[in-house]
Amino acid sequence: MFAVTGMVRRDVILAMRRRADVLTTLFFFVIVAALFPLGIGPEMATLRIMGPGVLWVAALLASMLSLGRMFAADYADGTLEQMLVLPQPLSLLVLGKVVAHWLGSGLPLVLLSPVLGLQYGLAPDVLKVLVISLLLGTPVLSLIGAIGAALTLGLRGGGVLVALLVLPLYVPVLIFGAGAVEAHSSGLGGEGHLSLLGAFLLMALALSPWAAATALRISLD
Amino acid sequence: MAEFFHMGGYGLYVWGSYGVVAVFLALELIFLARRKQALLERLTALREMEEDKS
Amino acid sequence: MAIHWTKYSAPSAFYPMAGRSLPWLAAGTLLLTAVGVYMGLFSAPTDYKQGEAYRIMFIHVPAAWMSMWLYIVMAAYAGLGLVYNTRMAHMLAAATAPTGAIFAFLALWTGAFWGRPMWGAWWVWDARLTSELILFFLYLGVMALRAAIDDRQRADRASALLALVGVVNVPIIYFSVKWWNTLHQGATIDFSGSKMDRSMLWPMLILTVAFWLYSFVTIFLRARCEILERERHAEWVGELLDNRG
Numbered sequence: 001m002f003a004v005t006g007m008v009r010r011d012v013i014l015a016m017r018r019r020a021d022v023l024t025t026l027f028f029f030v031i032v033a034a035l036f037p038l039g040i041g042p043e044m045a046t047l048r049i050m051g052p053g054v055l056w057v058a059a060l061l062a063s064m065l066s067l068g069r070m071f072a073a074d075y076a077d078g079t080l081e082q083m084l085v086l087p088q089p090l091s092l093l094v095l096g097k098v099v100a101h102w103l104g105s106g107l108p109l110v111l112l113s114p115v116l117g118l119q120y121g122l123a124p125d126v127l128k129v130l131v132i133s134l135l136l137g138t139p140v141l142s143l144i145g146a147i148g149a150a151l152t153l154g155l156r157g158g159g160v161l162v163a164l165l166v167l168p169l170y171v172p173v174l175i176f177g178a179g180a181v182e183a184h185s186s187g188l189g190g191e192g193h194l195s196l197l198g199a200f201l202l203m204a205l206a207l208s209p210w211a212a213a214t215a216l217r218i219s220l221d
Numbered sequence: 222m223a224e225f226f227h228m229g230g231y232g233l234y235v236w237g238s239y240g241v242v243a244v245f246l247a248l249e250l251i252f253l254a255r256r257k258q259a260l261l262e263r264l265t266a267l268r269e270m271e272e273d274k275s
Numbered sequence: 276m277a278i279h280w281t282k283y284s285a286p287s288a289f290y291p292m293a294g295r296s297l298p299w300l301a302a303g304t305l306l307l308t309a310v311g312v313y314m315g316l317f318s319a320p321t322d323y324k325q326g327e328a329y330r331i332m333f334i335h336v337p338a339a340w341m342s343m344w345l346y347i348v349m350a351a352y353a354g355l356g357l358v359y360n361t362r363m364a365h366m367l368a369a370a371t372a373p374t375g376a377i378f379a380f381l382a383l384w385t386g387a388f389w390g391r392p393m394w395g396a397w398w399v400w401d402a403r404l405t406s407e408l409i410l411f412f413l414y415l416g417v418m419a420l421r422a423a424i425d426d427r428q429r430a431d432r433a434s435a436l437l438a439l440v441g442v443v444n445v446p447i448i449y450f451s452v453k454w455w456n457t458l459h460q461g462a463t464i465d466f467s468g469s470k471m472d473r474s475m476l477w478p479m480l481i482l483t484v485a486f487w488l489y490s491f492v493t494i495f496l497r498a499r500c501e502i503l504e505r506e507r508h509a510e511w512v513g514e515l516l517d518n519r520g
Binding site for chain 2: 321335380493499507517
Binding site for chain 1: 420
């Protein structure tokens with residue numbers, strides 16, 4: 001357990017020293033969400049329908065863009081290789097890094113999303129479902145993304161490659177995340193979607209730190 | 222015969238499907254055969270060079 | 276007769292075995308393709324609902340089935356390669372991906388050509404087509420990762436892990452896309468409704484076997500190239516090259 005919390009604290013402290021990175025991700029999220037109405041047109045009725053999907057896709061892209069940071073710095077200065085020989089299981093250390101990544105990229109997006117939702121004319125109760133869906137879904141994005149980040153460690157053009165590897169795997173999260181909001185606003189109730197998102201989160205928590213740790217071992221071999 | 226190619230008005234779609242499938246599968250085989258040929262030639266040349274050296 | 280399959284995990288044994296079986300596999304592919312296409316285009320009766328356009332199904336469905344099956348095959352080889360660290364399994368996984376990707380593409384293409392007359396649109400966000408598209412992306416991801424890594428061992432192991440992650444996700448993706456599709460009431464024509472005549476089922480099955488044999492041909496050809504590239508310093512490859520003259 002200490003392996004996880006220690007790693008989270010360390011990575012969060014490191015991230016706090018480079019606040020610009022967190023802000024860049026947030027700004028990307030905001031600007032993508034602001035570009036869609038410019039492309040589609042300002043009719044609130046249309047925007048209200050598209051809002052949840054657009055915000056979810058924007059959150060997905062923003063969280064993906066920051067994946068490169070998860071292991072890059074530790075890889076560059078050799079810390080990562082030393083983590084491999086630590087007595088603590090590597091998968092727990094990876095879990096710590098994923099949690100820290102989520103605190104620096106996913107959580108800010110969740111907190112900011114109601115403001116952007118207002119721009120799309122979403123009602124307060126819809127905003128609530130949007131926030132819950134993002135709260136459950138963005139950790140899954142970080143967990144799955146860790147595998148992609150570990151596999152592409154140190155490769156040329158790793159950023160674009162990560163997108164190709166990870167985006168298809170994000171599809172279920174996107175479907176049920178945006179689906180929860182839509183189901184709620186159409187009166188069907190989003191609970192079913194949300195509980196499935198929760199199931200995804202549990203599954204990803206169980207499997208992906210282990211897979212990402214295996215990927216790290218492969219990449220550093 | 223013309224009726225056969227017409228496919229009850231769906232000629233474009235039926236032949237567009239069968240044709241593209243045939244072209245892709247044939248192209249894959251041709252590329253693989255050429256890859257093998259080029260590989261054998263390159264490896265033989267490499268081997269002769271190495272033998273000359275030793 | 277007991278066949279010792281593990282024997283063929285040695286590239287030096289696999290190479291001649293693949294070489295010997297290739298003519299038979301190729302002959303079988305040609306024969307079954309000819310029979311299947313003949314039955315599909317000539318002897319199968321016209322469908323009363325879809326007209327002649329349903330003949331596209333005879334290649335669309337086998338291509339889609341093969342694209343899914345080859346992904347499982349690739350993941351199985353990837354798993355074998357990761358667990359037992361056998362070179363041959365990694366080479367076969369590498370050889371399977373491109374053929375699978377081609378079948379996924381062909382399933383999408385023929386799906387579009389069937390959809391245009393049936394749905395009135397080249398592309399409909401139908402659950403099957405959408406899942407097939409994502410499967411195509413998964414293939415591209417595995418191939419792109421392999422291509423991006425110079426170190427051969429890392430490329431093998433990294434793409435193997437990605438293939439395994441993909442195979443865990445494929446059922447989840449399929450069911451989420453299916454659910455997404457039913458919720459949005461997309462324009463879907465369920466062709467399980469139009470009962471399949473036996474004369475319609477046979478060409479589909481025969482072409483499936485034909486595509487399967489075809490996959491054996493291309494995978495064996497590609498695996499032989501991989502073997503030559505990787506084992507070129509082995510003695511038996513040297514002898515093989517010398518005997519070529």
